[in-house]
Amino acid sequence: xxxxxxxxxxxxxxxxxxxxxxxxxxxxxxxxxxxxxxxxxxxxxxxxxxxxxxxxxxxxxxxxxxxxxxxxxxxxxxxxxxxxxxxxxxxxxxxxxx
Amino acid sequence: xxxxxxxxxxxxxxxxxxxxxxxxxxxxxxxxxxxxxxxxxxxxxxxxxxxxxxxxxxxxxxxxxxxxxxxxxxxxxxxxxxxxxxxxxxxxxxxxxxxxxxxxxxxxxxxxxxxxxxxxxxxxxxxxxxxxxxxxxxxxxxxxxxxxxxxxxxxxxxxxxxxxxxxxxxxxxxxxxxxxxxxxxxxxxxxxxxxxxxxxxxxxxxxxxxxxxxxxxxxxxxxxxxxxxxxxxxxxxxxxxxxxxxxxxxxxxxxxxxxxxxxxxxxxxxxxxxxxxxxxxxxxxxxxxxxxxxxxxxxxxxxxxxxxxxxxxxxxxxxxxxxxxxxxxxxxxxxxxxxxxxxxxxxxxxxxxxxxxxxxxxxxxxxxxxxxxxxxxxxxxx
Numbered sequence: 007x008x009x010x011x012x013x014x015x016x017x018x019x020x021x022x023x024x025x026x027x028x029x030x031x032x033x034x035x036x037x038x039x040x041x042x043x044x045x046x047x048x049x050x051x052x053x054x055x056x057x058x059x060x061x062x063x064x065x066x067x068x069x070x071x072x073x074x075x076x077x078x079x080x081x082x083x084x085x086x087x088x089x090x091x092x093x094x095x096x097x098x099x100x101x102x103x104x
Numbered sequence: 105x106x107x108x109x110x111x112x113x114x115x116x117x118x119x120x121x122x123x124x125x126x127x128x129x130x131x132x133x134x135x136x137x138x139x140x141x142x143x144x145x146x147x148x149x150x151x152x153x154x155x156x157x158x159x160x161x162x163x164x165x166x167x168x169x170x171x172x173x174x175x176x177x178x179x180x181x182x183x184x185x186x187x188x189x190x191x192x193x194x195x196x197x198x199x200x201x202x203x204x205x206x207x208x209x210x211x212x213x214x215x216x217x218x219x220x221x222x223x224x225x226x227x228x229x230x231x232x233x234x235x236x237x238x239x240x241x242x243x244x245x246x247x248x249x250x251x252x253x254x255x256x257x258x259x260x261x262x263x264x265x266x267x268x269x270x271x272x273x274x275x276x277x278x279x280x281x282x283x284x285x286x287x288x289x290x291x292x293x294x295x296x297x298x299x300x301x302x303x304x305x306x307x308x309x310x311x312x313x314x315x316x317x318x319x320x321x322x323x324x325x326x327x328x329x330x331x332x333x334x335x336x337x338x339x340x341x342x343x344x345x346x347x348x349x350x351x352x353x354x355x356x357x358x359x360x361x362x363x364x365x366x367x368x369x370x371x372x373x374x375x376x377x378x379x380x381x382x383x384x385x386x387x388x389x390x391x392x393x394x395x396x397x398x399x400x401x402x403x404x405x406x407x408x409x410x411x412x413x414x415x416x417x418x419x420x421x422x423x424x425x426x427x428x429x430x431x432x433x434x435x436x437x438x439x440x441x442x443x444x445x446x447x448x449x450x451x452x453x454x455x456x457x458x459x460x461x462x463x464x465x466x467x468x469x470x471x472x473x474x475x476x477x478x479x480x481x482x483x484x485x486x
Contacts, residue, residue: 016235031355033249035241037300039227042241050242052250052349060350062250063240073257084239096239 010092017095024055026076026102032065053077053099067100076102105340105371107198108333109484110208110320111140112446117315117434118284125157125166125216126173132316132439133174133212140320147320148206149179153193153213154438155186159228160220170212179206186232187387189213190441191342191471191480194319198340198482201323208326213442214316225312229437232474234348245309245388246301247349247475252390254355256303259405263303267294268411269389270307270431276418277428279458284313284434308389313434317443335449339483341367347477356405358391360479361398361470368468368481369400376400379483380463381451382422383444385472386429395470396424399481418461426451426459441471445482452486 032051035042042048049065061079065071082098085091113135115128123131129152137144150171158164167180185192190213197209217225230238233247252266271291277283289307297306327333343363346352353359369375376399384399386392396407401422410416416424427433427447430440448467450456469482 031250031253033246033253033304034299034302035243035246036298036302037223037226037243037245038241039230039243040223041227043223045241048241050240050246050250052355062234062237062242062348062350073253094239098240 013092013094021079021081021097023057024059025078027053027055027079027099029071029073029075029077030054030060031073032071051077051099053079055079061097063096064098065100066098078102105202105338106324107201107337108322108324108327109335109337109449110142110322110333111136111138112449113139113318114282114443114446115316116282117313117436117439119218120314121218123314125161125214126169128216128314128316129170129212129214130173132214132318133210136210136318136320142208142320144174144176147176147178147208147210149200150174150176150210150212151193151197152180152182153189153211153442154182154215155184155189155232156215156217156228156437159231160225161216185478186473187385187437188441188471188473188478188480189438190317190443191469191482192441192478194442194445194482195340195342195480197321198337201321204323208320208322210318210320211442212316212318213439215436215438216314217312217436218314222312236348236350243301245304248388248390249301249304250349251355251394251475252303255390255394258356261408263295264291265408265412266303266308266389266393267291269386269392270294272411272417273386273425273429274432276426276459277432280428280433283428283432284311285432304388310387310430310435313436315434315436315439317439317446319442319445335452335484335486337482337484339368339371339481341371342478342480343367344478345476347474349475356394358394358398358472358476358479360476361395361472361481364479364481365399368483372483374466378466379422379468380465381426381461381467382424383427383447383469384424384429385440385470386425386431387435391472392424392429399468399470418459423461423463426456426461441480444469444471445484448484452484
């Protein structure tokens with residue numbers, strides 16, 4: 007269930023100074039939870055941002071992944087769009103390109 | 105510390121569609137009470153371990169529900185710590201008995217998981233993880249996969265080294281009629297099973313199961329010739345680690361297990377080398393490997409050698425998961441921690457049939473919650 011207040015409360019961090027991050031670990035998920043079926047298989051990773059913050063999130067636009075690889079944190083919409091309803095933004099990662 | 109195990113009980117684990125949560129709890133409880141030669145009216149309190157009933161059946165207040173099923177209206181409470189609920193219920197019973205407030209406690213671990221589809225259950229299980237992990241679409245296999253990836257990269261092991269853990273636990277389960285999967289499997293079958301979250305295949309993962317397990321525990325003052333107790337709990341310890349994997353210092357270590365183990369060994373005035381056999385929490389193959397290192401049986405990065413070198417098989421120098429573990433005996437979440445102590449106690453009382461170890465003097469049970477956010481350890485002797 008999406009609570010606007012909870013989303014607002016959880017989004018109080020800044021991404022400034024966070025890129026590039028470093029990929030500490032990753033996995034390709036084949037058996038996904040309900041709600042993620044149309045995305046499966048998808049990659050998830052644990053990234054240490056340049057500012058020291060560690061974040062777990064989905065990895066997008068990656069052809070290959072390696073531990074230690076440079077990653078870029080980006081804002082993305084997480085939930086499918088309905089006509090009315092809460093939009094849930096969060097962090098995903100893509101490979102860092104100079 | 106010395107707490108008496110008067111009786112044990114465990115149902116078959118598996119897809120038990122004809123039985124409800126309450127049916128399973130009652131079945132295990134009856135076995136334990138009969139084994140202890142005790143009536144429910146002689147019990148001072150019941151402690152119920154369960155994780156998911158609130159999530160998936162909208163049923164909490166299990167103390168009252170199971171009390172009703174058993175015809176018991178004394179103190180009754182549900183205890184939850186994700187997959188460590190069972191171990192926590194045993195620990196809390198131990199603490200209550202040590203306080204002298206209760207004389208005899210019935211501990212029941214029970215879980216009903218197979219009424220729903222596995223992806224729904226997988227989503228419910230993620231209640232044991234961090235919010236950030238849930239919204240990013242992670243699953244429990246993927247959390248342990250993140251740990252396994254780092255472990256494999258750091259210590260240069262192969263997927264077949266992980267698979268050996270499942271092969272071993274299935275071998276033990278083939279000797280255990282109550283196991284969910286009482287048959288052997290091969291390394292090839294593990295590696296050919298569908299990929300769940302790389303590098304973990306389906307057969308690297310414990311199954312979704314129904315089942316219940318029960319213990320009658322007593323303060324030593326209430327042990328007598330009428331209620332003999334050949335098995336006693338001599339240590340009980342619990343510790344925690346961060347819920348979120350992002351806050352962990354080292355993804356290849358289960359710090360909660362390390363800390364709980366240290367306390368448990370201290371309580372019993374023993375060390376890892378004094379332990380004869382173990383039940384560990386193999387929710388995934390990598391979890392058994394990390395547990396053996398955290399418990400001090402293997403050096404960091406060498407826990408995988410146990411199954412590969414056959415050291416942790418029935419005939420090996422340190423039998424691990426003689427019950428079949430979570431992988432092959434089954435993992436009804438709340439029941440597991442209790443079932444581990446049941447297995448240790450039954451081995452100590454020479455009741456394990458074909459999977460009986462000849463070394464049963466001191467046994468250890470390790471139960472974790474989530475991705476190692478909680479850990480509970482018990483040591484028993486005969």
